[in-house]
Structure formats: C-alpha cells, structure tokens
Amino acid sequence: MAALKKPHWITDWKQHAPALGNARLRVGVTGLSRAGKTTFITSLINQLENHQRGLLARRPPFDRLEAVRWQRDGVEQAFAYLDALHALSDNPARWPSSTTDLSRVVIDLRFRQTGLLRRVQPSRSLRIEILDYPGEWLLDLPLLELDYGQWCEQMRDWLELEPRRGLAGPLRDRLLAIDPQAPLDASLLQQLRRDWTDFLQRSRSEAGLSRNQPGRFLLPGSGIAAEMLLFVPLLAGNRHTATGAGSWWAECEARFRYYRDFVVKGFYDEHFSRLDRQILLVDMLSPMDAGQAALSDLKGALEAVLQSFRYGRNSLWRRFWQPRISRLAVCATKVDQVSAEQQRAVQQCLEDLLTDSLSDVRHGGVEVRGFPLAAVRATRQEGDALVAGLQGQTGWVRYQPGSIPTHLPLDLQVDGPELLELRPPPGLHRNEPFPHYRMDELLGWMLEGAAL
Structure with missing residues (x-):
C-alpha cells in the first residue's frame, strides 16, 4: 500500500504556527540605499542591550524587560554587529560599512509578567527577527x-x-x-x-x-x-x-x-511574505538637497515598493494562512542634520511625498505612524546652531542648518538644505546607549500590542 501523503495544509499550519503565538515578531527593516539601515540596526541592538540605562527604561513594555540576548551563534548570515560597533567606537569614529549582502538579526527579550499571570508564568520571552539587505535589492x-x-x-x-x-x-x-x-x-x-x-x-x-x-x-x-x-x-x-x-x-x-x-x-517569498511589522527608513534630506528630479524618482521608487508588500488586517482565519503587515513605521532618517524644530518638517515632507500610497495602506487597516529619526545622533545643538565633526577631519564645526519647508510643494521644487558629511560622535561604547532621536519611541510602538 502506498504511503499516505501528508495534506499540504498540515505543512502550512506547522510553518505558520509560531507566528500565531506571541513568542516571535518578524520586523522588516526596509530602506533604499543610504537610508542608514546598518547604523539603525546597530543602534537598535545597542538600545536594547542597554535598556536599563537609556530612555527605554522609562517606556513600556521595556520597564519590564529583564534580559536581552543578541544571537550570533547558530544564525545563518548573522548581522556583523561587532564590526559595526568597532567602526562607531573607533578613533576617529566612522560609520559602519553599507550593506552589501543579506544578513540576519535575532534578538531574544525576556519580560517580567505582571498581575495574576505572574503566578502562572513569571516571565515571557519574545524573539525579534530582522533581515538586513542592500537597498538596491528592494528596487527590484x-x-x-x-x-x-x-x-x-x-x-x-x-x-x-x-x-x-x-x-x-x-x-x-x-x-x-x-x-x-x-x-x-x-x-x-x-x-x-x-x-x-x-x-x-x-x-x-x-x-x-x-x-x-x-x-x-x-x-x-x-x-x-x-x-x-x-x-x-x-x-x-x-x-x-x-x-x-x-x-x-x-x-x-x-x-x-x-x-x-x-x-x-x-527573495521576496523567502523573506517578506510573512512579515508582521515593517519599518521603512528614508533619507529624505539628500534627495531634497539634490533637487526635483531626485525627489520625483524617490517618490516613484517608494510608491512601487509600498505596493509590493502584503499589508492589511484580515480575519483570524485568513491571517492564519497568510500573515500580513499590521503596522508600518515611516521614518525620515538622519534628522539630526537639521535643528530640532525642523525635524518634524522633514518627516512631514516625507509623508507629503507618499500621501496617496500611505492612504492606500491605511485603507487596508494598517496602523501607520511617522518617526523623524536619528539612529545615532551626530550633532549637538547650541542655540540656533549645530555643532558636529566632519568626515575625514578633526575638530568641530559650528554651522546653521538649512531651512525645511513646512510642507513639500506639489511640484517638488525645494531649496536644498546643503548637507555636510558628518562623522559619528566620539566616545561611543557598546555598554552605553548611543545618543539618538526617537529610537525609544519607535521601538515601543513596534512592540506595542505584542501581548507582553
């Protein structure tokens, strides 16, 4: 008698079963070239490793976070976290090398339970999985x-x-x-x-x-x-x-x-089809500095990319078989290059660029939130000026950042902010949280609702 063949739905159930629990969260970190993905992921791990020292300590659910373990053993094509740390903590400090191939990040978090659940289960674990890959691949x-x-x-x-x-x-x-x-x-x-x-x-x-x-x-x-x-x-x-x-x-x-x-x-089927949440990183300042053609091209690229992902809440039955992205964080990166008052304007210009695409995503039931972000803050503000170091130079420069419009003009004609090539701040160390803008807000929002 021929062996009975296992129904395909049983195999599918086993593949998707971990996603039904709260033990794993698949977060896609997506961004075009020069958006700062490598620096962002390095900072993300650093903030979690130092959750008791930085801003995360005062933000739920991280006020209940007991232990963090960045996995480097047994992870295929593991993210080069230590190499990135070495670059940022070098003298002089330098930015990590751009992503040239696929790599993976696995972070295990253990949270203290509260209330009646604590008697049954004192702690609860969450595994975060992140994929890093060249932004050039995204455009395919x-x-x-x-x-x-x-x-x-x-x-x-x-x-x-x-x-x-x-x-x-x-x-x-x-x-x-x-x-x-x-x-x-x-x-x-x-x-x-x-x-x-x-x-x-x-x-x-x-x-x-x-x-x-x-x-x-x-x-x-x-x-x-x-x-x-x-x-x-x-x-x-x-x-x-x-x-x-x-x-x-x-x-x-x-x-x-x-x-x-x-x-x-x-590549899409293996890595993107089962994402739970997505972070979209965009270097908005460089295209604004480059001019109308670069902004128009960025708009077309991002609109096409957003259409390629599976967004939207579904019924429990449908999500059981085909998970969809339920939260999308849209982040204008490197906003430390402008004054604190102008950072929200950079984010607003990015959202203006993607008005129609973000409306479509929201219409599908996805929660969308914008974060003007600096994964590693390279500047400090003194009065109306910014102080920073330039790449390839020693010492410091004090300069007035360019102005950013409150909204992006429909014709995409913008006077560029005239950006400088900044180097990372000195004194960064793995055992201290990196200076940043809004990494804690972003991480808190992305983990919110994970039933921790």
Missing part, C-alpha cells in the same frame, strides 16, 4: 509586476528624461539601435551589460536617483552567478515583440524572466 520588487517587454518600455520612457538621458549618453543610442530580431552578439551583450551597470552607478552617485534597475547589477550578493545578470533593456522592443530562438530579444527575455522569477521572487 516592482519587476514582479512586469514582463520583459513592459520593462523595456519603462526603461525607454525613463531614458527620455533628464538627468537619465544625459547620464546614459551614447549608451541609450546603442540600445535603441539594436534590432530585437537580430541574432545575439554575445560579446556585445557583455559590454552593454557593463555599460548599463556603470550608468546605474552614476545615476545613483551623481544624480541621487533611486530607481536603478536591476538592483543586483550594482550589488549582486552571494550566490548570484554572472550569467543571471546577463541582459539589458532593448529599447526598440515593447510588450508585443516576439522573435525566434537565438535572437537578442529571446535571450534577454529569457534571462530577465529567470532573474524576476527566481532571484527577485525567491
């Missing part, structure tokens, strides 16, 4: 909604506009000149792929643009073979183009599909 999520022809059309439209048109230069003309039905020239494809990668790098570094696809052309990460990244947009084609085997179109389309269906979708 919109590809899940596109076929290759649609992506080529989108790239053609983007390259029509400045500053991308100028940055692409002759590369745009070469991509337009390729006949999609012509036989593939493998050596030319290799060169075009390198040129497209260089174009993406300059779009990010010179123009401050956010939507740079495919993201793994910039940071492939481990386990990605070069053959997976061997395609370019053929600007003369569109969603109706169909050609035979061995053509430019057939080869690039097949590789795009593999990239979308196995690299991007696999």
